[in-house]
Amino acid sequence: MLVFASQDAITKVLVQEFAVAQFIMLRYWLFLLFALGYAHLRGGIAMAARTQHPWLQLLRSLLSVGEIAIFSLGLRYLGLAESHALFAVFPLLAMALAGAVLGEFIGLRRWLAAAVGFAGTLVILRPGQGLFELAALIPLSAALAFAVYNLVTRLVSREDGFTTNMLYMAAVGAVVSTVFGLQAWQPPSPGEWGLMGVLSVSGIFAHLLLVKALEYAPAGVLQPFNYSLLIFAMLIGLVVFGDFPDTWTLVGAALVVAGGCYAIGAPKLTNSSAV
Template identity: 65%
Template sequence: MGDAPRPRLGILLCLLSMLLFASQDGITKVLVKDLPVAQLVMVRYWVFLAFAVGYSLYRGHLGAACRSHHPVLQVIRALLGVGESALFGLGLRYLGMAEMHALYAVFPLMTLALAGAFLGEFIGVRRWIAAAIGFLGTLVILRPGTGVFELAALIPLLSALGFAVFSVLTRRISRDDSFATNMLYMGFFGALAITFSGLPGWVTPNPTQWGLIAVLSTIGMVAQLLLLQALKYATAGTLQPFNYTLLVFATFIGLLVFGELPDPWTVVGACMVIAGGLYAIKAKG
């Protein structure tokens, strides 16, 4: 028997997960000032791989989890995942937390469009309207042609696009491969790829930085587990609107820790992106 539906508990776990993800990004923003992004991503991926192996051993299916029906797509997905993580970390070096997350929040709408194009999922007029609203919100944040546009603002958009493609590949692969297989391939090939760029530029962290790296790696895994647990008690559709609290938490952390106050255009644009995302969730046709 599965876990009984408990939507309130699922929502609470989802909110805690979003808070931890925002805290993870705050710690990353502190560390990327002095340490290479590739090095931080490399450490996180080796920790993730250790967790993936441990999970598969715990479930007693390590051998089976190593076999995939889509090995090439799994490798591509892993490379996209590690590239998206590196881009996001790089963006935190140049942009504020609120601006970074406001632009990145467009990824569900990108996923919607890509799923329609490559997976044949029905989109419908209302969801295209939702995507248009989100796109306009992104333009409000970027304000191209006004003299305030930064090339660095393209980093979260590229990261969002990478994660959208990653999400579509995950949907396709998950039809045939297990959760454990997805984790193992992502952890192994992601760690292998990032190690080639992470090790050559290694900068030895000081004790404080080592402590932050340990916290960073730990809360990232805890956040993932909380989100998975939340899905046991509430449906993805129920939880999806609460995923946008990540932007709220990130904005507060940016304000309290880094003294970053988002400008009115970023706030308005972020509201439009969120509104487009929420409308897409509710829209049926």
């Protein structure tokens, strides 16, 4: 989570000077090279390219690159803490969508947790108080895209493996980002090349750490640690950019995190279970 937060700080610097598509294109091409190498070691690229859900793989890959692009754009207008405070609602959105689309039983406690998280989002946005910024809708849109991405990933993962999922995400992301990245290309300085390189390599490193963590602990145990990203974002935003969220943003973020952790800790219920 610290690496992810650091990535967003670099993105916030780059997005002030460059089109989002430019550095996302570099990220995805390096990611594609890694995915091809990984697939080669795991049984071959041809085998990894076999999928039972080609259209769903295309959809989830588009959602992935779209979410990254939308969130990166939001960093141009909002601070790290504000962006992550709003984005932190995505697990609750994913839970609600799983109930509505996949028919998964959610239970009253998880719906209550979603309501608490939604209340926290309203506290951050403060509609009707003259403080609402349209830019706040950008990280919320990214959160929705990421929630749908998680939903589609859950569907395809029933038959497609990790290597296949990674290969399609890298390949589709590289193609789509290149279409827009080449049109917006402007030559970076040596220092900016360095930042783009760090951004690309650290993205792969962070995902490898996440995969390694999942080898040692169940996803349910690790999920609450995702909220440490918000803490790291606040600290980096303060140290690097001199930004610190106001009191209402802190209160709203606390509600979002509390709702998310409560939803994660709530037991899975059946229709015959006591609430």
